[in-house]
Amino acid sequence: MFSVEPQALRDIHAVMGNPWWPLAPGWWLLFAALLLLALVLWRVDGAWRVRFPLPVLTLGSWRQEAARVLRRLRREANHAAPKATASELSELLRRIAMARHGRAACAGLHGADWLRWLSAHDPRGFDWVAEGDLLLHAPYAPPADVAAERAALRRLIDAAMAWVGTADRAPTGSESSA
Structure with a gap:
């Protein structure tokens, strides 16, 4: 029969896990x-x-997205209906404002209060109260002078582009209470 010497036998070694x-x-x-x-x-x-x-x-990157949408609105301002452009610009301005200052600062504002808030917080000092009336009334108003509405929309889009392009500044005491 087959015989093995005890010194020739070796213990079983476990396979190493992952050597790498x-x-x-x-x-x-x-x-x-x-x-x-x-x-x-x-x-x-x-x-x-x-x-x-x-x-x-x-x-x-909200700035990049907002700037991209504003550039598109600027291109389409000469061809699209002013009502649709004004509605989209108004919505975009709210999103920009919430990105810059937080939801609590501006989400509940509407009408003239919204335009005053925009004027107060615009770093370039654009007068949204005087110029931004189109944002409030264009979506609901009957068709008017389309060329004048488009020119006003281009001014508003340019002001929004400037607002997006400026860096955030630390709120002062008067801004933090707004």
């Missing part, structure tokens, strides 16, 4: 460098953002 894990520090540095390169390329080249949207990294 944990990664060596060099691999972690390589991954970090690749991630950093991808983020830089994504922020620099706008086409990457369209193909690979990263919502976590676009939290602060």
